Amino acid sequence: MGSDWVWDLRWRRPLFVWENDLLTELLRVVSRQSRSDREDWWSCTLSQDGRYSVKSAYSHLVQGLPGVGVRSELTLEAVSQVWKSCVPSKVVVFSWQLILDRIPTRRNLLGRGVHLPVGGLGCVFCEASSESSLHLFISCSFILPVWYQVPRWLGWDFVSPLGLTQHFLSFTGLGKGKRVRLGLLLGYHVVI
Helix, strand or coil, X not given: CCCCCCCCCCCCCCCCHHHHHHHHHHHHHHXXXXXXXXXXXXXXXXXXXXXXXHHHHHHHHXXXXXXXXXXXXXXXXXXXXXXXXXXXXXXXXXXXXXXXXXXXXXXXXXXXXXXXXXXXXXCCCCCCCECCHHHHHHHXXXXXXXXXXXXXXXXXXXXCCCCHXXXXXXXXXXXXXXXXXXXXXXXXXXXX
């Protein structure tokens, strides 16, 4: 026998005919593999040294973000800042999904192939525009006054930018100093 492997597979029940075909295919694939006396180890292809790290996984995921050029740079900056908050993780995840436009709005659901009921894409609040993340959380006539009132309470004038990423970065960037920015980040999560 030498270095040949002999498979003695035992099953709890007799295999069905279609399972026998799968087993034959499995044994054919496994028999083509060469055996090594080296110790097995895990290797991560995302990093050069083969070790897994959250940073390498995060970097890999961020590469797939939508946007090109400057827009993706802003998105990366916003995505990295949104996690620096002391709010519950489910709130941070929701804000993160909003910045990436991954909230299940009617427009996003339609893009994913979900069939919408009669009434279509209209906003749940105003029905004047299609329900997108940008409209629902920033520019809807029912929501926009909130984004003007909150900075007024703080004594600031704030003009809401046109994009989700720009809105996040503008709002959280109003203050000077780390504590003020953390407070604004907390305020952003609360309003969202």
